[in-house]
Amino acid sequence: MQRAPAAIDLIVIQSSAGSSDAPPVQDASRPGRSRCATCGRPQPACLCAWITPVAHEVEVLILQHPLEVHHPKGSARLLHLSLPRSRLVTGEVFADAALLGAPFEAPGAVANAPRHNLLLYPDMPQDHALGVPAPPAVPTRWLREPARLRLIVLDGTWRKSRKMLYLSPPLQALPRLSLQDPAASSYRIRKAHRPDQLSTLEATCAALARLEGGADRFQPLLAAFDGFVRQQMGWSGQVPSRPGR
Numbered sequence: 001m002q003r004a005p006a007a008i009d010l011i012v013i014q015s016s017a018g019s020s021d022a023p024p025v026q027d028a029s030r031p032g033r034s035r036c037a038t039c040g041r042p043q044p045a046c047l048c049a050w051i052t053p054v055a056h057e058v059e060v061l062i063l064q065h066p067l068e069v070h071h072p073k074g075s076a077r078l079l080h081l082s083l084p085r086s087r088l089v090t091g092e093v094f095a096d097a098a099l100l101g102a103p104f105e106a107p108g109a110v111a112n113a114p115r116h117n118l119l120l121y122p123d124m125p126q127d128h129a130l131g132v133p134a135p136p137a138v139p140t141r142w143l144r145e146p147a148r149l150r151l152i153v154l155d156g157t158w159r160k161s162r163k164m165l166y167l168s169p170p171l172q173a174l175p176r177l178s179l180q181d182p183a184a185s186s187y188r189i190r191k192a193h194r195p196d197q198l199s200t201l202e203a204t205c206a207a208l209a210r211l212e213g214g215a216d217r218f219q220p221l222l223a224a225f226d227g228f229v230r231q232q233m234g235w236s237g238q239v240p241s242r243p244g245r
């Protein structure tokens with residue numbers, strides 16, 4: 001079990017893809033309502049049926065804004081439970097660079113092997129005027145070794161993820177991967193007109209396909225996410241929309 005740095009108030013959820021045997025956990029905030037021990041959601045909204053394990057090489061560290069934790073249509077939990085080499089950490093400020101250097105205890109991971117951190121975030125010129133330094137370029141040799149990479153993903157609204165970046169100098173110092181890069185355009189962006197409209201799950205799958213190749217591998221997970229979203233919309237009485245078609 002990995003420990004979060006004590007200086008930051010973090011919730012660390014280890015990957016547990018495929019394990020759903022644990023008993024339900026009582027939700028202390030809502031007496032009488034139990035939560036699934038695997039996905040952490042209320043039992044009627046358990047998403048475990050949609051978990052779709054995908055083989056991948058690049059580690060994924062998902063930094064989730066606290067306001068996203070209980071969002072009914074949030075995609076980060078499903079993403080985390082489907083990616084064996086992922087870790088989900090909740091917080092708004094990530095000021096301790098040790099978090100980025102900590103090795104994962106993922107199955108098959110080489111113990112203590114250092115990884116190059118790459119932030120999935122566009123470089124916005126207007127951010128520089130507000131004090132965020134321009135990120136360093138991605139060393140091209142990094143891209144030749146996906147098994148040595150770790151992708152850092154911010155899970156929050158555009159506004160919240162931007163705030164996370166502003167408040168977290170260690171994140172600002174990372175080279176970035178932007179889905180707006182021309183090289184990423186071969187990936188079929190689904191249900192979105194712009195990369196920043198993608199969910200965290202979709203954006204991460206696009207980034208992994210860009211870094212590792214083999215976009216087809218992620219289609220089952222993307223299809224599962226579609227089903228999950230449709231289910232959520234059904235429960236809230238909405239008709240699933242089909243933007244981008």
Ligand SMILES: [Zn+2]
Pocket residue numbers: 036037038039040041046047048049
């Ligand atoms: Zn569940």
